[in-house]
Every structure is written in C-alpha cells, then in structure tokens.
Amino acid sequence: MDHSEATAVARPYHHGDLKTALLTQAEAILERDGIQALTLRAAARAAGVSHAAPANHFGDLTGLLSELAAVGFIRFSAMLTAARATGGGGQPSGSRAMGQAYVTFARTYPNLFILMFRGERLDTTRPALRDAMDAAAQALRSVGAPPAVPLPPLQAAARAAARWSLVHGFAMLLLDGRLAGMIGSLSPNEDADDLLDAVLAVTRFDG
Amino acid sequence: MDHSEATAVARPYHHGDLKTALLTQAEAILERDGIQALTLRAAARAAGVSHAAPANHFGDLTGLLSELAAVGFIRFSAMLTAARATGGGGQPSGSRAMGQAYVTFARTYPNLFILMFRGERLDTTRPALRDAMDAAAQALRSVGAPPAVPLPPLQAAARAAARWSLVHGFAMLLLDGRLAGMIGSLSPNEDADDLLDAVLAVTRFDG
DNA sequence: CTCCAGATATTGACATTGACAACATATGGC
DNA sequence: GCCATATGTTGTCAATGTCAATATCTGGAG
Numbered sequence: 001m002d003h004s005e006a007t008a009v010a011r012p013y014h015h016g017d018l019k020t021a022l023l024t025q026a027e028a029i030l031e032r033d034g035i036q037a038l039t040l041r042a043a044a045r046a047a048g049v050s051h052a053a054p055a056n057h058f059g060d061l062t063g064l065l066s067e068l069a070a071v072g073f074i075r076f077s078a079m080l081t082a083a084r085a086t087g088g089g090g091q092p093s094g095s096r097a098m099g100q101a102y103v104t105f106a107r108t109y110p111n112l113f114i115l116m117f118r119g120e121r122l123d124t125t126r127p128a129l130r131d132a133m134d135a136a137a138q139a140l141r142s143v144g145a146p147p148a149v150p151l152p153p154l155q156a157a158a159r160a161a162a163r164w165s166l167v168h169g170f171a172m173l174l175l176d177g178r179l180a181g182m183i184g185s186l187s188p189n190e191d192a193d194d195l196l197d198a199v200l201a202v203t204r205f206d207g
Numbered sequence: 208m209d210h211s212e213a214t215a216v217a218r219p220y221h222h223g224d225l226k227t228a229l230l231t232q233a234e235a236i237l238e239r240d241g242i243q244a245l246t247l248r249a250a251a252r253a254a255g256v257s258h259a260a261p262a263n264h265f266g267d268l269t270g271l272l273s274e275l276a277a278v279g280f281i282r283f284s285a286m287l288t289a290a291r292a293t294g295g296g297g298q299p300s301g302s303r304a305m306g307q308a309y310v311t312f313a314r315t316y317p318n319l320f321i322l323m324f325r326g327e328r329l330d331t332t333r334p335a336l337r338d339a340m341d342a343a344a345q346a347l348r349s350v351g352a353p354p355a356v357p358l359p360p361l362q363a364a365a366r367a368a369a370r371w372s373l374v375h376g377f378a379m380l381l382l383d384g385r386l387a388g389m390i391g392s393l394s395p396n397e398d399a400d401d402l403l404d405a406v407l408a409v410t411r412f413d414g
Numbered sequence: 415c416t417c418c419a420g421a422t423a424t425t426g427a428c429a430t431t432g433a434c435a436a437c438a439t440a441t442g443g444c
Numbered sequence: 445g446c447c448a449t450a451t452g453t454t455g456t457c458a459a460t461g462t463c464a465a466t467a468t469c470t471g472g473a474g
Contacts, residue, residue, distance in 0.1 A: 014422055014469055035327060039460065050424045052462085057422090061461065114325075119383045120242060137388075154397060157389045158405030161380075162373065165406065169376025170368065176326045181344075182364045190361060198365030198414075199372065207409030221440055221451055246431065257453045259433085264451090268432065 011048070019057040019067075021047045026068050030111045040064060065115060066122045066129045072112045073132035079105050080139040095143050099167045099200050100193075106171035107192070114175060117168070140164060159205045166203060170196060218255070226264040226274075228254045233275050237318045247271060272322060273329045273336045279319045280339035286312050287346040302350050306374045306407050307400075313378035314399070321382065324375070347371060366412045373410060377403060 015021065025046035030038045040061050041051045058064040083101030084094035106113040115121075124130060143163060151159070173179050174192055183192055222228060232253035237245045247268050248258045265271040290308030291301035313320040322328075331337060350370060358366070380386050381399055390399055 012469085018422080040462090041460065051460090052425080053423055055462080114327075117379065117383055117385070118321075118325075120321075124384075153393055154401065154405050155409065157393060157402060158409045161377065161386060161389055161402055162406045162410045165376035165380060166369065166373050166410075167376070168380055169372035169374070169378075171376075172324065172379055173368075173372060173375055176324055178324070179368060182368055186360055186364060194361065195364060195368055198361050199369045202362065202365045202412050202414035203369045203373075204411040204414065205409050207405075207411065219440085225451080247433090248431065258431090259454080260452055262433080 015047070015049060015053075018047060018049060018053060022054055022057060022064070023068055023071055026064060027071070027112065030068070030115065031109065035111055035115060038065070062121060062123050063126070066124075066126045068112070069116045069122055070126070070128040070132040072109065072116045073129070073136045075109075076105050076116070077132070077135045077139045080136070084139075084142065095163065096200050098140075098143050099163075100196065102167040103171045103174065103192075103196050106175055110175050113171065117172075158207075162205050166199070170199060222254070222256060222260075225254060225256060225260060229261055229264060229271070230275055230278055233271060234278070234319065237275070237322065238316065242318055242322060245272070269328060269330050270333070273331075273333045275319070276323045276329055277333070277335040277339040279316065279323045280336070280343045282316075283312050283323070284339070284342045284346045287343070291346075291349065302370065303407050305347075305350050306370075307403065309374040310378045310381065310399075310403050313382060317382050320378065324379075365414075369412050373406070377406060 022043050026038055026043045029042055029046060040054045040058075043064065044051050044054050047053075054064060058067060079101050080098055083097040086094075086097060122129065124133065141160065143160075150156075170179075179192070179195070183190075183195055186195065229250050233245055233250045236249055236253060247261045247265075250271065251258050251261050254260075261271060265274060286308050287305055290304040293301075293304060329336065331340065348367065350367075357363075377386075386399065386402070390397075390402055393402065
C-alpha cells in the first residue's frame with residue numbers, strides 16, 4: 001500500500017485509493033452544502049483529481065450517489081443492530097431503542113438519510129447498494145418479538161409495516177421541518193426526542 | 208379574456224395565461240418524465256414560449272417548483288377534506304378515511320407528492336406555498352375526535368404526530384418501493400390498499 | 415528483467431441548463 | 445392618445461454530465 005516517498009512533492013499520477021476518497025468527500029459535501037451541491041465535478045475537485053476521474057469508479061452520477069447510499073445503509077444497519085443489543089431488556093425486544101436509533105440516524109446524517117430513501121436518483125441494481133439495503137432490511141425485520149400464536153400473513157405484515165412507517169414518517173416529517181410547529185408548542189424543555197418518545201409510548205400495534 | 212381572433216394563425220406576442228399554462232405543463236412533465244426532467248426550459252418548450260419566459264412568473268426554478276407544490280397542497284387539502292366528510296360516520300371522525308385519502312393522493316400523484324414533501328428545493332416563504340401548506344395542515348389537524356378529558360400537551364401532540372407519521376411514512380415507503388417485498392408476500396389478491404387497511408386497523412394511539 | 419494489456423487518470427469537447435442582461439412588444443391607467 | 449409597466453424574446457455565460465482521445469501507471473506472463 002505504501003510507495004515509500006514521492007507521495008508529498010508532486011502528487012503521483014494515480015491516487016491509490018480514489019474511490020474511497022471520493023466517497024468521503026462526497027459525504028462531506030452532501031452534509032455541508034446539500035444534495036444539489038453534490039456533483040461529480042465537486043467531488044473530483046475535493047479529492048484533487050480531474051473532473052472526469054470519478055467516471056472510472058462510478059460510471060455516472062447515479063453510480064456515485066448509489067455507492068454513497070450504500071455506505072449510509074451499512075452505517076444505518078450497524079446503528080440499528082447496536083440499538084437492539086443495547087436496549088435489549090425491554091418488552092418488545094428493543095423496539096423502542098431501535099425506533100430511537102432510526103430517528104437518531106436520520107437527524108445525524110439528514111441529507112444522507114434523504115438520499116438513501118429517495119430512489120429517484122439511485123440504482124438499486126448495483127450490488128453494493130442492493131447488499132447494503134438487504135442488510136438494513138434484515139436489521140429492521142428483527143424488531144418485535146414473534147407473537148405466541150402465529151399471525152395470519154396480512155396481520156404480521158401490517159404490524160411490521162406499521163412500525164416501520166411510524167418511525168420513517170416521523171423522521172421524514174422532522175427532517176422536512178413539518179413537525180416544527182408541533183414541537184414549538186411543547187414545553188420549552190421538550191424537544192423532538194421527547195415527542196418521539198411520546199409517539200412510541202402512545203402507539204400500539206395490537207389491533 | 209377572449210381577444211376575438213388572431214389566436215390561431217400567428218400566436219400573439221403575449222400568451223394571455225402563461226403562468227397557468229406553465230404550471231399545467233410542469234405537472235405533466237413531472238408525472239410523465241420525473242423530477243429531473245422538470246426544468247424551466249422544458250416547461251417553456253411545452254408551453255410554446257421562449258426559454259426565459261418563465262422567469263417573469265416564477266423568478267427561478269425554485270419558484271416554479273414552489274408554485275407547483277402549492278397547487279399540489281391545495282388539491283391535497285380538498286381530497287382530505289372530502290374524505291373526512293365522506294367517511295364521517297366512523298368512530299374517530301373520519302380518521303381511517305383520511306388515512307386512505309392521504310395514501311391515495313400519494314399514489315395518484317407520486318412525483319408531485321414527493322416534491323411537496325421535499326423541502327430541499329422549495330421556498331416555503333412564498334405566500335402561495337405558505338398558504339396552501341397551512342390549509343393542508345389544518346385539514347390534517349381536524350382528524351381525531353377531541354378526547355372527553357383534555358390531554359396534556361405532549362400527549363396530544365404525540366397522538367397527532369403519530370397519526371401523521373404513520374400514514375406519511377407508509378406513503379413514502381410505498382412510493383419508494385420499500386414495501387414491495389412485503390406486499391409480494393401476501394395473497395395474490397391483496398395489494399397495497401389491503402396492507403394499508405390492515406395497518407390502520409392494527410394501530411392504536413391510546414398509550 | 416522485460417514488456418505489454420488493462421486499470422487509472424487527464425485533457426478536451428459538446429449539449430443542456432439556470433441565470434442574467436438587453437431589448438421588443440403589448441396593456442392598462444391617466 | 446400616451447407612457448409606465450408587465451410580459452416575452454434573443455443572446456450570452458458559467459457550471460455540469462457525459463463521452464472520446466490520450467497519457468500514465470501496475471502487475472503478471474514470459
């Protein structure tokens with residue numbers, strides 16, 4: 001990996017690990033300046049390479065965004081899995097902890113989260129993205145203790161979809177500022193986390 | 208409104224109702240070709256005017272998208288209000304009917320719905336958009352019968368946020384294809400509407 | 415060790431777009 | 445009737461995605 005010297009003076013023709021560097025810079029641009037500022041050329045500039053260099057690693061802009069979303073899904077899966085392990089003691093096997101982790105991820109990496117869940121500009125046939133999404137889906141699916149008596153498929157699917165929809169909708173509305181009014185009307189010492197706690201406490205999936 | 212003839216042969220220098228025409232064409236482009244195809248110049252072409260004409264009515268691209276989102280919110284409010292009136296008899300004052308109307312709107316105008324709920328490219332300080340969003344928020348807020356004994360603010364906010372998050376998250380995940388696997392695993396004669404019905408039936412907000 | 419095929423990076427070009435400036439034309443109030 | 449203003453056009457510029465042609469490096473076959 002290390003080519004002795006010649007790394008500092010005149011940068012070598014080949015970068016060495018440009019794909020990783022581009023993804024790192026792309027995420028920095030995404031969170032600092034927004035999705036509209038995340039262009040192939042901006043990532044290339046940030047990495048110190050020519051404007052066409054990214055094409056070798058990602059093909060087109062969709063490729064770069066898809067690989068970046070894959071990075072996000074891997075990180076997302078790790079956070080969800082860690083939350084399930086930590087909040088293990090609870091009744092619905094870490095369901096609350098995972099809901100909080102879901103929203104925490106969205107608030108920590110807001111633009112990345114939106115990119116991940118906006119299929120529009122993603123190519124889900126890319127293996128890296130497909131695999132990362134599968135991992136995240138599996139982490140999510142492991143929520144909720146299996147009921148004593150097995151439910152009919154529609155009921156089981158409904159509970160899973162309802163749990164996911166609740167936290168996903170909350171995260172999306174929060175990121176878009178749609179809950180700002182509601183949060184502003186609470187006590188001054190209550191914030192979005194408290195609202196989420198109350199939402200999770202108030203909602204039951206046992207129709 | 209009608210300037211006798213001279214409308215058919217050589218189009219007059221002034222369009223007459225260009226703002227409306229541009230919005231109509233913009234929505235057609237949005238739903239037919241996707242958000243990335245909705246450009247100022249494409250809308251101008253579709254309306255048969257020069258590439259810089261839209262600037263007179265919308266300023267910049269954000270202006271066009273914001274006005275289009277406003278049109279969407281007005282239509283959205285009308286659908287929600289109609290659903291509440293129709294499904295009135297139910298227990299939680301049309302809550303189920305409004306949830307279904309919410310998702311029906313999203314499925315009928317998917318790209319418009321996503322545009323409306325992606326603040327990124329919208330200017331919510333535009334009066335038209337601000338007003339339309341306020342109307343929609345009020346239509347949504349009118350869901351759920353006020354409880355017999357008034358709840359503490361956090362509880363009340365939590366129920367409202369939970370209802371909204373549930374249907375919004377379902378709509379978003381559905382539009383993004385994230386529920387496709389779940390729906391595919393149901394009976395062949397069950398679809399997204401059935402899953403939504405089951406989700407709404409299974410979920411209670413009475414923690 | 416040599417050499418070359420492929421991977422990696424650069425340069426240059428082109429069409430498209432958003433935005434702006436300068437100008438043309440129609441409209442409505444006085 | 446006349447002009448301030450709204451509305452529409454033409455021309456231009458920088459930025460971007462994408463492609464083609466070219467340059468440079470790397471690793472393995474011989």
